[in-house]
Amino acid sequence: MNDSLVKNSIFNQNEIDNFVAFSSTLKRIHNRLISEGYVIEQGKIYKPEGDNNKLECDKIKT
Numbered sequence: 001m002n003d004s005l006v007k008n009s010i011f012n013q014n015e016i017d018n019f020v021a022f023s024s025t026l027k028r029i030h031n032r033l034i035s036e037g038y039v040i041e042q043g044k045i046y047k048p049e050g051d052n053n054k055l056e057c058d059k060i061k062t
Contacts, residue, residue: 033040037048
């Protein structure tokens with residue numbers, strides 16, 4: 001990467017690596033839920049096999 005770009009960055013390389021690892025973990029969780037039959041619609045996670053119960057997921061507020 002360009003040195004001037006790195007110096008002007010808001011995040012250091014360690015923080016960026018942490019974001020990447022966190023994102024990767026969330027993707028693995030998402031894939032696991034889907035592979036186990038869960039359905040995710042509009043921020044809600046529905047259990048497999050027609051169970052009407054749902055797990056509420058709070059959306060990240062900015």
